[in-house]
Amino acid sequence: MIGKNPIALRFAGIGGQGNILMGIVLAKTLIREGKWVVQSQSYTAQVRGGPSHCDVLYSGEWIDYPKAENFDLLFALHPSAVLRHYHLLKKNGVFFVDTSLFSSEKFSCDSPDAIPKGFPLEICRITRKILGYPFSKKSIELFHTDVVANMMGLGALVKVTDVVPIDTLKETVSETVKKKYVDLNLKAIDYGYGVFNRVFRLDQLRKRRMAGFE
Numbered sequence: 037m038i039g040k041n042p043i044a045l046r047f048a049g050i051g052g053q054g055n056i057l058m059g060i061v062l063a064k065t066l067i068r069e070g071k072w073v074v075q076s077q078s079y080t081a082q083v084r085g086g087p088s089h090c091d092v093l094y095s096g097e098w099i100d101y102p103k104a105e106n107f108d109l110l111f112a113l114h115p116s117a118v119l120r121h122y123h124l125l126k127k128n129g130v131f132f133v134d135t136s137l138f139s140s141e142k143f144s145c146d147s148p149d150a151i152p153k154g155f156p157l158e159i160c161r162i163t164r165k166i167l168g169y170p171f172s173k174k175s176i177e178l179f180h181t182d183v184v185a186n187m188m189g190l191g192a193l194v195k196v197t198d199v200v201p202i203d204t205l206k207e208t209v210s211e212t213v214k215k216k217y218v219d220l221n222l223k224a225i226d227y228g229y230g231v232f233n234r235v236f237r238l239d240q241l242r243k244r245r246m247a248g249f250e
Contacts, residue, residue: 042095043238044104048121049113051079051086054186058111059090061190065200065208066094074102087120108238109197111189115154122159130165130236132193134185136172167196169231175224184224191228197238202229
C-alpha cells in the first residue's frame with residue numbers, strides 16, 4: 037500500500053531556535069512507533085537568525101512523495117515564522133505559536149482586541165485551533181536558557197495531538213542529544229506536556245475536515 041496523503045507537520049523559526057531538532061526528534065520517534073516517515077529541512081547560510089523550517093510527513097503506509105504543500109500542523113517558534121508560513125496551514129489545522137516575542141502571550145480569535153499586534157487576523161479564518169504559549173520566555177525563567185524551548189514545545193505538541201507516546205519521545209531524546217543535556221531536555225519535555233489540556237488528534241481532525249469550518 038502507498039501512503040498518498042500522509043499527515044504533514046512543519047516546525048518553523050529562525051536559525052538557533054532548534055526547530056529542526058524538533059522535527060528530527062519527532063521523526064525518529066515516529067519511526068520507533070512503526071510509521072513510515074519523511075523528514076526534510078531548509079535553512080539559510082546564516083548559523084543564527086536566518087529563516088529555517090523542518091517538515092515531517094508520516095503515514096501507516098509507504099509515502100510515495102516526500103514533500104507537502106499544506107500542513108495538518110504548524111509550529112511557529114518566531115513571529116517571522118508565523119508570517120512566513122501561516123497560509124500553508126490546512127483548514128481546521130492545528131497551529132502552535134511561541135508567543136514570547138508577541139505583544140501579548142495569550143490571544144483569542146473571538147475578539148480582534150484579544151489578538152496580539154503582528155499576529156495575522158487571517159489565521160482565524162483558517163483555524164480556531166491556535167495554541168499560544170511563551171515557550172522561550174518560560175524556558176529562560178525555569179531553566180535559565182532558551183535552548184530547551186523547543187523541547188518544551190515538543191512536549192506540548194505530543195500532549196495535544198497524541199501523535200507519539202511521551203515515553204517513546206523521551207527515549208529518542210535520550211539517544212539524540214548530548215549526554216550532559218539529556219536531563220535538562222527531559223525536564224523541558226515534562227513541563228511542556230503539562231501546558232495544555234486540549235486534545236486535537238491529527239488523524240481524527242483530517243476525517244472531520246470535510247464537514248466544514250470548526
